[in-house]
Amino acid sequence: MHTTTTTRTLAITAVLTLGLTLAGCSTSNNSSDVSSSSSTTSAASAHNRQDVMFAQMMLPHHEQAVEMSDMLLAKGDGVDPDVAALAKQIKAEQSPEIKQLTSWLKAWGAPTESEHSGTGHVMSGMMSDSDMSDLNQASAKDAVKLYLEQMIKHHEGAVDMAKTEVDKGGNTDAVQMAKSIVSSQTEQITRMKDLLAAV
Structure with missing residues (x-):
């Protein structure tokens, strides 16, 4: 009888010990996983005010460049093939970046519009409504020249904003x-100047 009780006690103790050991391992692994996961998330979302400003300003800048390119390409066969190819390249590069910029702002809990929106603040290189109207209404030949002139200024503004982000940004992906x-865009500016000289 005594032996049976002792055996039972030892068996229960062994089971409890095993259970606690497993629980300890499980808890340890879970906390490690959570810690690893949260550190990865925080590293991906780490950002500063410059990153937010960069995304908020580059977003409408890119959207306008795509709109300008669409306007030019809508002119059809009268557009110089080299300039049309450049417009397509600009769209192909900037459209995915628009999605990425929007995604970052959403993840950072920031509005997609800058605090400067609607205050008369004009971002560097942005075309006015009048500029956009001129491009939209121009003939294919005139539109080529207008597009190149406008997009050179547009790219120069974007490059300036991007350089500021490289210097002051905190988010690795944004930088x-x-x-x-x-x-x-620096390379495209050179190409556009060459194309403009030939128009």
Whole structure:
């Protein structure tokens, strides 16, 4: 009888010990996973005010560049093929960036519009309503020249904004996008100046 009780006690103790050990392992692993997951999330979303301003200002800037490109391409066969190819490239590069910029602002809990919107503040390189109307109404030949002139200024403004982000931004991905913008749009400015000289 005594032996049976002792055996039972030892068995129960062993089960409890095993259970606590497993629970300890489980708790340890879970907290480790949560910690790892949250640190990854915080690293991805880490940002400063400059990142927010960059996204808020580059978003409408990109949207206007795509709109300008659509206007030019709508002119049809009368558009110089080299300029049309450039417009398509600009759309292909900037459309995905528009989605990314919007996604960042949403993740950061920031509005997609800058605090400067509607206060008369004009972002560097942005076309006015009158500029956009002129481009929209121009003939295919005139539109090519207008598009190149306007897009050079537009790109120069974007490059300036991107350089500020590279210098002062805190979000790794946003800074990387800014570097890409500086590189690709600087190269496109050179191409546009060459194309404009030939018009």
